[in-house]
Amino acid sequence: MxxxxxxxxxxxxxxxxxxxxxxxxxxxxxxxxxxxxxxxxxxxxxxxxxxxxxxRPSHPHFTVVSVAIVSLSNSSSPFNTITASVQPTLVIRNPNSRASIRYDRIEMYVMYRNAPVTSPVLLPPLIQDKDTSVAISPVLGGPAVPVSPDVVEGLAVDRSFGVVPLRLIAVGRIRYNPGPFRGRWSSLYVRCNMLVAARTGVSGPVPLLANSDCSVD
Structure with missing residues (x-):
């Protein structure tokens, strides 16, 4: 059908x-x-x-606890130079209870009146465990460093009064390892202002005249 x-x-x-x-x-x-x-x-x-x-990690804390002046002299003949050898003791604290910290390629030097007065010193790599503190005492110094006439005159005046403002600088890179994870390398910049009692002709350990906590970026 x-x-x-x-x-x-x-x-x-x-x-x-x-x-x-x-x-x-x-x-x-x-x-x-x-x-x-x-x-x-x-x-x-x-x-x-x-x-x-x-x-989430927190920045490490840097504190200068003591300073020794091995040598510190200025000269204006034949060139304006400063010869310095300084040994600061820093305590580095890792405040993180869940993250270790690795420091690498850390260079440290000393400045006076915004002028470097020591050559950069490369520190050995450092691995810091969770919630720990470590002390380091590098000797920073070397040959004479050329500076401006104002810096030479300023150091002479400050040493005559027995109060010298120095600045410790550390630059390098840092990596946090939080728990089972591994972070990426990032840049580290540390600045420590040190007001020391250093008169002309005095060497060895010198008193710190102010709190020397450091800023960390």
Whole structure:
């Protein structure tokens, strides 16, 4: 028996309904997949934030606890120079209870009136465990350093009064290792102002006349 127009129209309607159902099913599955991906990303973000808050490291603390003047002299003939050899003792504290710290390529030198008066000294690498302190006493000095006439005259005046403002600078790189993670290397800049009682002709340990906590960037 031949199909009637009504039965042929019904077959087409059934096929269209099946196509619509399949298309709707695919759209629904796509929405579910997108929702699942967004949920996973949100969960990963929350976990990352929690880990960051738990393991977020703090800067190390540097403090100058003593200073010894091995030598400190100025000359204006034939050139304006300063010859200095200084031995500061610094205590470095790692305040982090969940992160160790690694120091590398640390160079340290002394400045007077914004002029370097010692050559940079490269310190050995240092690994500092969690919540610990370590003391270092590098000897910073070397040959005469050329400076301006104002710096030479200023040092002569300050030593006559027995009060010399020095500045200790340390530059290098630092890396935090929080918990099971390993951080990236970042730059380190430490500045310590040291007001010392140093008169002309005096050498050896000298008193610190002010608090010598350091700024750390």
């Amino acid at each position: 031949a199909d009637t127009p009504e039965s042929s129209h019904k077959v087409h309607d059934d096929e269209d309904s099946d196509s619509d159902l399949k298309a709707g099913g695919r759209a629904g599955n796509g929405r579910i997949a997108v929702f699942a991906i967004l949920s996973l990303l949100l969960l990963a973000g929350i976990i990352t934030l929690v880990l960051y808050l738990v393991y």
